[in-house]
Amino acid sequence: MTSLLGLPVALFVIMAAAGYGELLNRLLKAGLQVGATGLALRIATGLVLLGWMMFWLLLAGGTSALWFTALVVPGILNAGLQWRVLASGIGADFRSASPLLAVAAVLFVVDMLAATMPVFDADSNAYHFALPLQFLARGELFLIPRAVDGAAPLLFQTLYALPLQLGGEFAMLATAKLMVWVVALLIYGVARPVCGYPVAGLLALIFLTMPAVIYGLSAGQVETRIALLTLSAALLIWSMRDQPTIGRAVLAGLLCGGIAAAKFTGLLYAAAGGLVLIAVVRRPALIAAAGIAGLVAAGQWYGWLWLATGSPLFPMFAGEPYWDGSHAAEFGQRILQNEAVLPADIIGLVTYPFHVFMATHPGFEADRTGLGPALFALLPISLVAAFRRLRRGAILPSDNWTEAGRLVLVFAAIFVLFYILWWFFGASQRVRHLVPVIPLVLLALGIAAHRACRSRASYALLGAVLLLSAGIQAGGWAFYHRATADYIASGADRAGALRDDLLDYDAIQWMAENLTDQDLLVLMERRNNFYLGQPFYRVSSDLERLVSNGSNSTDPRRFLSDLNALGATHVLFHLIDNPAFSVRDQGRGPVMVLHQDIDSLGIEGSGIGRFHQLVLKLLRDGCGEIVHLSRTQRKMSRTLAQKTPVDEMVIIVRLTEQGCAYPDSFDDEPTRRRHTDWTGKPRLSPPGW
Amino acid sequence: MTKSEAPKETVSLAELFALMAGLLVIAVYLYRFRDLIGLALQLVGIQ
Numbered sequence A: 001m002t003s004l005l006g007l008p009v010a011l012f013v014i015m016a017a018a019g020y021g022e023l024l025n026r027l028l029k030a031g032l033q034v035g036a037t038g039l040a041l042r043i044a045t046g047l048v049l050l051g052w053m054m055f056w057l058l059l060a061g062g063t064s065a066l067w068f069t070a071l072v073v074p075g076i077l078n079a080g081l082q083w084r085v086l087a088s089g090i091g092a093d094f095r096s097a098s099p100l101l102a103v104a105a106v107l108f109v110v111d112m113l114a115a116t117m118p119v120f121d122a123d124s125n126a127y128h129f130a131l132p133l134q135f136l137a138r139g140e141l142f143l144i145p146r147a148v149d150g151a152a153p154l155l156f157q158t159l160y161a162l163p164l165q166l167g168g169e170f171a172m173l174a175t176a177k178l179m180v181w182v183v184a185l186l187i188y189g190v191a192r193p194v195c196g197y198p199v200a201g202l203l204a205l206i207f208l209t210m211p212a213v214i215y216g217l218s219a220g221q222v223e224t225r226i227a228l229l230t231l232s233a234a235l236l237i238w239s240m241r242d243q244p245t246i247g248r249a250v251l252a253g254l255l256c257g258g259i260a261a262a263k264f265t266g267l268l269y270a271a272a273g274g275l276v277l278i279a280v281v282r283r284p285a286l287i288a289a290a291g292i293a294g295l296v297a298a299g300q301w302y303g304w305l306w307l308a309t310g311s312p313l314f315p316m317f318a319g320e321p322y323w324d325g326s327h328a329a330e331f332g333q334r335i336l337q338n339e340a341v342l343p344a345d346i347i348g349l350v351t352y353p354f355h356v357f358m359a360t361h362p363g364f365e366a367d368r369t370g371l372g373p374a375l376f377a378l379l380p381i382s383l384v385a386a387f388r389r390l391r392r393g394a395i396l397p398s399d400n401w402t403e404a405g406r407l408v409l410v411f412a413a414i415f416v417l418f419y420i421l422w423w424f425f426g427a428s429q430r431v432r433h434l435v436p437v438i439p440l441v442l443l444a445l446g447i448a449a450h451r452a453c454r455s456r457a458s459y460a461l462l463g464a465v466l467l468l469s470a471g472i473q474a475g476g477w478a479f480y481h482r483a484t485a486d487y488i489a490s491g492a493d494r495a496g497a498l499r500d501d502l503l504d505y506d507a508i509q510w511m512a513e514n515l516t517d518q519d520l521l522v523l524m525e526r527r528n529n530f531y532l533g534q535p536f537y538r539v540s541s542d543l544e545r546l547v548s549n550g551s552n553s554t555d556p557r558r559f560l561s562d563l564n565a566l567g568a569t570h571v572l573f574h575l576i577d578n579p580a581f582s583v584r585d586q587g588r589g590p591v592m593v594l595h596q597d598i599d600s601l602g603i604e605g606s607g608i609g610r611f612h613q614l615v616l617k618l619l620r621d622g623c624g625e626i627v628h629l630s631r632t633q634r635k636m637s638r639t640l641a642q643k644t645p646v647d648e649m650v651i652i653v654r655l656t657e658q659g660c661a662y663p664d665s666f667d668d669e670p671t672r673r674r675h676t677d678w679t680g681k682p683r684l685s686p687p688g689w
Numbered sequence B: 001m002t003k004s005e006a007p008k009e010t011v012s013l014a015e016l017f018a019l020m021a022g023l024l025v026i027a028v029y030l031y032r033f034r035d036l037i038g039l040a041l042q043l044v045g046i047q
Helices: A006-027 A033-060 A065-081 A083-087 A098-114 A120-129 A130-138 A155-209 A210-219 A222-239 A246-262 A264-281 A283-310 A325-339 A348-356 A374-392 A404-427 A431-452 A456-480 A482-489 A492-501 A505-515 A556-566 A609-621 B013-032 B035-041
Strands: A521-523 A535-539 A568-573 A581-585 A590-594 A624-637 A644-656
Touching: A006 A033, A006 A065, A006 A083, A006 A155, A006 A246, A033 A065, A033 A083, A033 A155, A033 A283, A065 A083, A065 A155, A083 A155, A098 A482, A120 A130, A120 A155, A120 A325, A120 A590, A130 A155, A130 A348, A155 A210, A155 A222, A155 A246, A155 A431, A210 A222, A210 A431, A210 A456, A210 A505, A210 A644, A222 A264, A222 A404, A222 A431, A246 A264, A246 A644, A264 A404, A264 A431, A348 A404, A348 A556, A348 B013, A374 A431, A374 A456, A374 B013, A404 A431, A404 A505, A431 A456, A431 B013, A456 A535, A456 B013, A456 B035, A482 A590, A505 A568, A505 A581, A505 A624, A505 A644, A556 A609, A568 A609, A568 B035, A609 A624, A609 A644, B013 B035
Parallel strands: A521 A535, A521 A568
Antiparallel strands: A568 A644, A581 A590, A624 A644
16 A cells, blocks of 8 residues: 655655765765765765665664664754755755756656556566565565575665665655665766756756666666766765875775675676776775775675575575585576677677667667667767867876866776676676666766867757757656556556556465465566565576476475475466366366376477476375466566467465375475565564564 | 866867767667657557
């Protein structure tokens, strides 16, 4: 249920971050500037601190609203006490910017309205928003031993738990959106003194309406939020040439550590940022201060993963019980190779931007979640400024560079280093994984292009390029938010929206009425995780190895033993209609009738994989009974109203010992229940709560 | 961080070419995604 309290809660969380950021600024004597840039920098550093504290609180089991309130109140109080500092300069930054503010207000209101809608993004439902829900339901941070979306650094997912607990789903979505708005504020704050408010405003608008950002902003994708930390860190690194203080070094290190605490590829950014920091300051004490701060900010996640899984970089270097060599090979073959469309070589490195611009392969996801036209349109214009500088023979940063020139140089250097590292060591070539560094490129190109235009006429033409880009993207933004308008026009009918668009809606309703926290649902897809009201575990041939590990394991006895070790009681799976089987109601509920050998059913395109076959075998051997049967239709794209042509059966099977051909599989103790158990109560409760 | 040089009266050839290239890039982008844009316009009932 959407609670209107959500928006104030979200604003309080951001305010607390600003308060903590200002506290760090004062304690470290960092001397952060005021105005839009200063406010955004404080919020960014404050979010890293809040996320750091959230890790320890969740780990200790302090997930009650009281603990979370105690966590944010000092930050809010400090923001209240220091409001003059936080608000200082904001008015001057937005003076004469009324048209820009009017556009921003429209975008903001629509965004907040969108936050009242149910979440449908697959990744967000799978883990960005589902993990905080699981931590709160369990009452602590716990290991979900699954690669990619379970055992990983989770800074933003733990931050999402804060508004989710205090204000519900709307508060969480609104907080997630506000974080991205702070990125836009920072882009504007950085660009305005250099380019003036019209170009700065257009750059911020271009960022907010970039297809990849619209996608990330409307969901819980961490990349769009990491962008706040990357831009803040880059800005602090740039500023350290003129203000080489320990305080700034610590803040830059904290931000780089925060990026590494948010995603494994954040380590690549930390490396790129670190190298540029060394080039900028060249003072061991400052570099060491930044390094130690980075270790403190990120170290807890990697240490925890190390202790919990045996590897700080799970699944790399991990061993049993959660991973092994053969599993790593399958993971590399099926997951990593799928993600790598182009070979990770020099030619790929150079040609990738062209591939992305032309969206040459669906694997790049460069059309509906691509980068838009602005970056590519700004490139030739910014090159004019670069060639002019080359012609003057002034290349080294010490050669009479302006502050703006150095800013472009630092941003471009961090971006290029990160891009090279990401290309050779990153796991995915989806372009949205570059979103964290897109503000750096956008600002570097925007500022360089602005400086390239020396006449009023060329400045006007640059304005036309930016306006056209922003206009095209705004069209995409408006189209995307058609769903928001429909939702609001329907009277914010949440149940109706879920009924229309949520896969397995009927099954989820049935489970809400019939399953409890004592049950454990095993499923093969992850896109409904956020809407499951009871403990669950997703089996996968590639991402986890606790259930029927090994691609050739088709033994139902072992499958059932592994399910029982997890404490599983039910299995949910989908089947596409197939002449090889039928489901009949013989008076005692639906029964699966098989007309073909199960092992012969795993044909490409049949929708039947190894785990489907194993569940069918359990049904065949009397170890499970169908307790729910419904139908659902898969949506390929809600925005483009694309559905799959066929609907599917949704089947929930209850595991039963009575009548099972191998009852001894039920004898095993649920030794792995610790990965699936929801106590429903915070472990660390204050007396009387 | 302000721009120090005074604006010039005329557009240099390099600037003009670069700006035209920028506009061309936008045109290519629109052409590349014409199907997607067409589908979107169709869904909102404009086309």
